Structure formats: C-alpha cells, structure tokens
Amino acid sequence: MIFKVLVVDDEKDIVDLLKYNLEKEKDFEVITAGDGKSALALAVTEKPDLIILDIMMPELNGFDVCKKLKSGVITSKIPVIFLTAKENEIDEIIGLELGADDYIQKPISPRKVIARVKSVIRRVYAEKEKTVKTDEYIKFKNLEVDSIAHCVKIDNEDVFFPKKEFQLLRFLLSNRGKVLSREILLNEIWGENIFVVDRTIDVHVAKVREKLGVYSDYIETIKGLGYRFHAD
Amino acid sequence: MIFKVLVVDDEKDIVDLLKYNLEKEKDFEVITAGDGKSALALAVTEKPDLIILDIMMPELNGFDVCKKLKSGVITSKIPVIFLTAKENEIDEIIGLELGADDYIQKPISPRKVIARVKSVIRRVYAEKEKTVKTDEYIKFKNLEVDSIAHCVKIDNEDVFFPKKEFQLLRFLLSNRGKVLSREILLNEIWGENIFVVDRTIDVHVAKVREKLGVYSDYIETIKGLGYRFHAD
DNA sequence: ATGCTGTGTTAATGATTTCTTAATGTTGAT
DNA sequence: ATCAACATTAAGAAATCATTAACACAGCAT
Numbered sequence: 176m177i178f179k180v181l182v183v184d185d186e187k188d189i190v191d192l193l194k195y196n197l198e199k200e201k202d203f204e205v206i207t208a209g210d211g212k213s214a215l216a217l218a219v220t221e222k223p224d225l226i227i228l229d230i231m232m233p234e235l236n237g238f239d240v241c242k243k244l245k246s247g248v249i250t251s252k253i254p255v256i257f258l259t260a261k262e263n264e265i266d267e268i269i270g271l272e273l274g275a276d277d278y279i280q281k282p283i284s285p286r287k288v289i290a291r292v293k294s295v296i297r298r299v300y301a302e303k304e305k306t307v308k309t310d311e312y313i314k315f316k317n318l319e320v321d322s323i324a325h326c327v328k329i330d331n332e333d334v335f336f337p338k339k340e341f342q343l344l345r346f347l348l349s350n351r352g353k354v355l356s357r358e359i360l361l362n363e364i365w366g367e368n369i370f371v372v373d374r375t376i377d378v379h380v381a382k383v384r385e386k387l388g389v390y391s392d393y394i395e396t397i398k399g400l401g402y403r404f405h406a407d
Numbered sequence: 408m409i410f411k412v413l414v415v416d417d418e419k420d421i422v423d424l425l426k427y428n429l430e431k432e433k434d435f436e437v438i439t440a441g442d443g444k445s446a447l448a449l450a451v452t453e454k455p456d457l458i459i460l461d462i463m464m465p466e467l468n469g470f471d472v473c474k475k476l477k478s479g480v481i482t483s484k485i486p487v488i489f490l491t492a493k494e495n496e497i498d499e500i501i502g503l504e505l506g507a508d509d510y511i512q513k514p515i516s517p518r519k520v521i522a523r524v525k526s527v528i529r530r531v532y533a534e535k536e537k538t539v540k541t542d543e544y545i546k547f548k549n550l551e552v553d554s555i556a557h558c559v560k561i562d563n564e565d566v567f568f569p570k571k572e573f574q575l576l577r578f579l580l581s582n583r584g585k586v587l588s589r590e591i592l593l594n595e596i597w598g599e600n601i602f603v604v605d606r607t608i609d610v611h612v613a614k615v616r617e618k619l620g621v622y623s624d625y626i627e628t629i630k631g632l633g634y635r636f637h638a639d
Numbered sequence: 640a641t642g643c644t645g646t647g648t649t650a651a652t653g654a655t656t657t658c659t660t661a662a663t664g665t666t667g668a669t
Numbered sequence: 670a671t672c673a674a675c676a677t678t679a680a681g682a683a684a685t686c687a688t689t690a691a692c693a694c695a696g697c698a699t
Binding site for chain 3 (some may be wrong): 337338372374375378398
C-alpha cells in the first residue's frame with residue numbers, strides 16, 4: 176500500500192527535506208502545504224493517510240490546524256505527527272490533548288522521521304496490511320527487488336524499472352501466489368483517490384513482463400480475476 | 408453483495424448519468440429522487456446503503472436533507488456523499504459537521520464517482536463484506552481448492568479452472584453432502600439479476616467433472632433436484 | 640521560455656479465452 | 670416404451686486481455 180503523507184511547514188527547506196526523504200522510500204506519496212489554511216484544504220480534498228504538522232506557523236498554527244482536523248468528520252481520523260522546535264511545545268501537545276499520534280523534535284533527522292512515520296502508520300493501519308503486503312527487499316530465485324536502493328536485479332544484472340512498474344513488480348512479488356484483482360492493484364499502487372482506467376494496469380504489466388525476460392511467464396493472467404505471480 | 412445507492416438531484420441529467428454509470432458496475436442497484444422530500448421518504452422505505460446528495464436543490468437543500476437523515480433513527484447510519492458545485496460549499500460541509508462521508512465536486516466524472524462510492528462503501532461496510540459463505544481454502548481427500556491463489560490441486564497436480572467452473576466446484580465442495588438446486592447455483596454463482604438458461608449449469612458441471620478426473624463421480628446428479636458433491 | 644526525454648495514461652484494434660446457447664443424444668423412472 | 674430430465678457437443682457470442690501507438694505531462698537542460 177502506498178501511503179499519502181501531507182507535510183505542513185512554512186519553512187520550505189524542511190518541507191523539501193521531508194518530501195525528498197519520504198519519497199525515496201517507495202511507500203510514500205508526499206503532498207505539501209506551506210501554511211495552516213491550505214493544509215486544512217488539502218487534508219479534505221486529498222485525504223492523506225498521515226499529516227506531519229509544524230507547530231510554529233504564522234496565522235493558523237499547528238495546534239489550531241490539528242484542532243480543526245480532529246473536529247472535521249472527514250479528517251478526524253487522520254493521524255497527526257507534530258514537528259516541534261522547543262522543548263516546552265511537547266508539554267503543550269500532551270497538555271492540550273489534541274489527539275496527536277507522535278511528535279518529532281527539530282532539528283530533523285531524516286532516518287528518525289521515516290521511522291516515526293512508519294511506526295505511526297503501522298499502528299494506525301495495522302489491519303489493512305494483513306491481507307496484502309509490500310516487502311522492502313524480496314528475492315525470488317535470481318530475481319531481486321530492493322526498495323531501498325530502488326533496484327531490480329535479474330540474474331545479477333541491473334534492470335531499471337520506472338516507479339509504477341517497480342511498485343507493480345514489487346507488489347506482485349510480495350504477494351506471490353495470490354491472485355491480485357485490478358481493484359486491489361489500483362488501491363495499493365495508485366491509491367484510493369486516483370482514477371485511472373483498468374487497462375492502464377495491463378499496459379504496466381506488459382512492460383514489466385517485457386523487462387523480466389526469462390521470468391516474464393511468472394506473471395500469470397487469471398482471466399476475469401486479475402494477475403498472480405507464480406508461487407514457485 | 409449488491410449495494411443500494413440512492414441518488415438525489417433535481418437535475419435529471421445528472422441523476423441519469425450517475426444511475427447509468429453505477430449500474431454499469433454490477434455491484435450497485437440505483438434508486439433516485441428529484442427533490443429532498445422524496446429523498447427522505449425513500450431513505451426510510453428503501454434503506455439504501457449509500458446516499459449521493461446534491462446540495463443545491465429547491466425547497467429542501469442537501470444540507471437540510473442530511474441533517475434530517477442524521478437525526479433519524481433508521482437513516483442516521485447511512486453514509487452520505489455530497490455533490491457540490493462551488494468551492495465554498497466544501498468549506499460549509501466541513502464547517503457544518505453534517506456527518507458527510509465524502510463529497511464529489513461537479514462537473515462529474517463517472518470514474519471518479521464510482522471510485523469514491525466504492526471507497527466509502529469499503530470503509531463503512533468493511534466487515535459486512537467479509538461474511539462470504541464459501542470457504543477460502545477447502546481440502547477434500549486429495550482435492551484442494553484455494554480461492555486466494557485461485558488454484559485447484561488434484562492429487563498435488565495443478566489443474567486450471569476458469570472463473571465460473573472454479574466457483575462452481577468451490578461452491579459444491581463447500582456444501583458437500585447437500586443437494587444444491589439449479590436455482591441456488593444460479594443465485595450464488597451467477598448472481599440474482601443475471602439470466603442464463605438452466606442448461607448452462609449442466610455444461611459447466613460437465614466441464615468440471617471432466618477436469619476432476621478420478622474425482623468426477625463425486626459430483627452426483629440428483630434428478631429433478633440438482634447436484635450434490637458426495638459427502639465422503 | 641523552448642525543446643527534449645522519460646514516464647504514465649488512454650484509446651483503438653485484434654486475439655484469445657471463457658461463457659452461453661441450441662441441437663442432438665442419452666438415461667432412467669414410471 | 671415413453672417422456673422428462675440431464676449429458677454432450679460444437680458453434681458462435683461475449684467478455685477479457687495483449688499490444689500498439691498516440692498523447693499528455695513533468696522534469697531537465699539548453
């Protein structure tokens with residue numbers, strides 16, 4: 176599953192840093208806002224799976240934004256991670272009982288952020304991940320898919336896969352042996368609110384097959400149901 | 408499971424557009440209303456699983472309808488998706504905290520609507536859908552039927568079954584020992600609203616028997632009543 | 640800005656599989 | 670022996686998918 180993260184901070188450097196590091200992982204799609212107002216708007220229209228929210232912002236500060244989020248029907252369930260600069264803001268987060276799920280103290284360490292984000296997401300979306308999964312590193316016979324390095328090795332030969340094809344291959348491979356319907360593929364790879372035509376999947380499957388060479392037949396088509404990566 | 412959707416809009420074009428596109432998917436039954444008053448009446452009598460509600464309507468507008476729905480005992484749990492024409496109506500939806508589950512902005516894109524509807528339904532009725540009568544995995548003697556992998560093993564040998572044949576075998580097998588009438592088979596495998604001739608079942612049974620090899624005799628014909636998978 | 644390249648999406652076409660039907664043959668109960 | 674119910678077969682219809690090519694768009698360099 177691809178998680179959509181909304182990063183909110185008025186300091187562009189921090190937004191960019193977080194965006195870059197989160198997107199380097201293949202599990203996240205990042206949208207950003209530079210102030211509280213647009214953050215609220217995006218929260219409603221984009222329905223992110225997680226919001227990283229700076230506290231110190233002009234006009235609407237992080238506390239205000241969080242309060243509004245938690246009172247809105249559509250947005251109340253979205254987990255929030257606060258970015259704090261000062262020690263005493265942490266006390267405030269706890270004191271105000273804003274429903275924050277975690278906080279990260281500045282200065283920001285990318286690794287720490289990703290760890291926190293993953294931890295919150297695991298906690299909140301635990302059930303979702305049970306039926307289908309996406310592994311960070313998979314090796315099947317002589318086919319390696321490494322999400323961290325974003326590389327695919329076929330018989331020890333590097334083959335480049337663009338993002339969507341990479342995600343598709345990774346997802347099929349992580350769920351080897353299971354039939355994956357187009358609906359599931361769309362939800363997991365494209366996301367719930369992205370609208371593409373079913374045929375788009377076919378085209379990507381074709382491209383992936385082409386690149387897989389001798390392994391291409393491992394991606395099986397189950398007519399009327401979906402696709403399956405052969406179990407063994 | 409077929410979901411009943413109530414579409415409410417005073418513009419007939421939009422109602423028709425939504426009705427047509429939702430019914431094209433086989434998962435939805437659509438009823439419609441042209442104004443708020445009849446929408447409320449239908450919500451009570453028909454108990455739809457979801458309501459798509461236009462905001463701008465003469466007399467009772469969408470907000471009023473939603474408010475009444477949410478205060479009614481029978482209708483308060485029905486998820487509502489708003490149709491909005493203007494940007495500021497979105498703010499109002501959020502501001503009023505009407506308990507809307509989502510909204511769709513006009514102009515309407517059919518694909519988007521279907522995606523939203525499915526998304527809301529998945530969210531709200533997540534547990535309901537899990538109650539599938541057929542088992543995910545069945546093993547009888549050396550005959551295995553695995554629905555997740557969509558594969559059938561006969562004496563440890565993979566045998567491919569196309570969709571309908573697979574469903575038929577699975578249904579017969581998970582109701583082993585029971586006589587299943589053609590009517591039941593049609594309802595369970597083909598669906599309530601699909602019309603096919605009785606002989607079609609026979610043909611599928613024949614195909615399944617053929618593939619079952621040594622197990623073919625386990626599917627018994629009970630003349631005048633239906634079919635039964637032998638109990639042991 | 641302009642053009643270039645890579646990626647992603649769609650639509651059109653044709654191929655293939657799967658499903659359905661109709662026609663005809665078979666069975667078994669009365 | 671008769672007749673309704675079922676089996677079998679083959680043909681065509683319908684659904685589904687593969688493939689191709691065109692387009693859109695973003696990022697990047699010029």
